[in-house]
Amino acid sequence: MMVIWIFYFFVALAASSALGIVFSRNVFKSALLLLISLLSVAAVYVLSFAEFLAMTQIMIYAGGILVVIIFGIMLTTKISGQPLVVDNTNIFWGGLTGIVLVYILIRYLPGGSALQPNDLAAENISTLGLRIFVDYTLPFEVAGLLLLIALIGAAVVTSHLKSKVS
Amino acid sequence: MLYLAAFLFSIGIIIVMVKRNAIMVLLGIELMLNASNLNFVAFNQQHGQQSDGHIFALFVIIVAVCEAAVGLAIVLRVYKYYNTSVPDEIADLKG
Numbered sequence: 001m002m003v004i005w006i007f008y009f010f011v012a013l014a015a016s017s018a019l020g021i022v023f024s025r026n027v028f029k030s031a032l033l034l035l036i037s038l039l040s041v042a043a044v045y046v047l048s049f050a051e052f053l054a055m056t057q058i059m060i061y062a063g064g065i066l067v068v069i070i071f072g073i074m075l076t077t078k079i080s081g082q083p084l085v086v087d088n089t090n091i092f093w094g095g096l097t098g099i100v101l102v103y104i105l106i107r108y109l110p111g112g113s114a115l116q117p118n119d120l121a122a123e124n125i126s127t128l129g130l131r132i133f134v135d136y137t138l139p140f141e142v143a144g145l146l147l148l149i150a151l152i153g154a155a156v157v158t159s160h161l162k163s164k165v166s
Numbered sequence: 167m168l169y170l171a172a173f174l175f176s177i178g179i180i181i182v183m184v185k186r187n188a189i190m191v192l193l194g195i196e197l198m199l200n201a202s203n204l205n206f207v208a209f210n211q212q213h214g215q216q217s218d219g220h221i222f223a224l225f226v227i228i229v230a231v232c233e234a235a236v237g238l239a240i241v242l243r244v245y246k247y248y249n250t251s252v253p254d255e256i257a258d259l260k261g
Binding site: 087 | 173176179180181197203210211218220228231234243
């Protein structure tokens with residue numbers, strides 16, 4: 001079963017790069033590690049027969065959100081040429097919360113059967129589109145309205161900023 | 167897959183609590199939303215053939231995009247006003 005090993009490889013890659021974000025102190029490196037993690041999760045989606053979701057993940061997360069975050073990093077860094085280094089606070093309580101949370105979640109997960117990619121019928125993109133535009137029309141329109149509101153809101157909030165570099 | 171989702175969610179919680187930069191907090195929130203999407207896909211794979219989980223995950227991605235855009239706009243505004251992007255140092259509410 002080659003597929004299962006590929007699946008586990010991408011799961012391990014996503015988990016380890018996410019862990020790397022915690023230990024990295026450079027914001028830009030953290031953003032790149034998040035990119036690796038998101039792309040690995042997209043690969044996991046592909047292996048779970050969710051191709052359209054994987055494509056959306058790559059296009060929106062890796063193509064959109066990461067670019068926006070990197071723009072934010074560049075705009076909030078003082079122009080000095082040095083990488084932006086962040087400090088850590090609350091290390092004890094944060095780590096304790098995370099460890100306890102991962103213990104509780106894993107302890108009460110139903111079985112372990114969800115680990116393998118099983119042989120469901122392959123997700124058909126046309127049926128997904130039909131379901132979105134037939135059964136989920138109202139949430140689709142509301143999502144479009146939400147995107148418009150977020151666009152206008154972000155533009156209004158940042159429109160008073162003057163450029164730092166003259 | 168559920169284990170991966172639980173792990174990613176906990177990592178996101180740790181990042182949100184530990185890091186002293188608003189952009190890192192946003193990054194952790196993205197990771198947590200991603201974990202929830204993984205859960206949707208996993209449960210959709212276990213139960214039913216209807217692909218409701220995939221559609222819900224798509225809407226979660228849309229909301230994540232809105233959250234990232236507005237959150238970064240607020241971070242930029244706060245950075246311009248306070249000259250810092252450390253959430254703990256922004257303590258006064260009076261504009």
